[in-house]
Structures are given as structure tokens and as C-alpha cells.
Amino acid sequence: MYIGREGHWAWLLHRVTGLAVMLFLGLHILDTALVGFGPDAYNHALSIYRLPVIRVMEVLLALAVLYHAGNGLRITLIDFWPSLARYHRHMFWIGAIIYPLIAIPMAYVMLKPVFKF
Helix, strand or coil: CCCCCHHHHHHHHHHHHHHHHHHHHHHHHHHHHHHHHCHHHHHHHHHHCCCHHHHHHHHHHHHHHHHHHHHHHHHHHHHHCHHHHHHHHHHHHHHHHHHHHHHHHHHHHHHHHHHCC
16 A cells, blocks of 8 residues: 555655745745845845744755755656666665765754854
8 A cells, every 4th residue: 555655755745845945945036036125125134044943944944955855866766767666665765764864964064053052
């Protein structure tokens, strides 16, 4: 059964992280467009990014991009070499092991200035 297995969770997380990245891209386009309203409006928008809660959201975005890219690589490998489809569970779990090895140090470095570890 597919629902509830590795393929289902990989698909669901891929869609959620893709939406998160797309929402950020829209926000980034909006804040960059504020340049047209003058330097004060743009600088005010950028000052919001210095807030600790926004830094945590940036870390969540980076984690979403990391997962989305890693799972996209898994999907690409399966698309180019269909014989790898039978190993999709193994590939999912390999990614699940590699992800925290990259994500935890990355989150630490990004959050270090906020919490002054």
C-alpha cells in the first residue's frame, strides 16, 4: 500500500516544501519591488529581516530548500534510470540519514547570531 509509506511521505513533503519556497519567492519579489517606493520603504522592509523570528523562518526556509533539492535529486535519478525505482525506499532512507547531517550544522550556523551560542 502506497499511502503512509516512504513514497507517500516523500511526495507530501516535496509538495509542502515546494509551496514554501514558492511563497518565499513571492515575498522576495514584493520586498525587492519596494525599491521603487524609495530607499526608506526598502530599508524598512529589510529591517524586518533582522528580527529573530524572521531568522528562524529563514532557517525553516533553508531546511525546506534542502529537503526539496535532495528529494528532487532522488526523483531525477529515478526518472533517468527507471530501474532505480525499486530502490526508492532505500534512497528515501539514505536521504533521511544525510538530511540531518547537513541540516543541523546549517541551522546552527544560521541561528548562531540570533541566540549567540
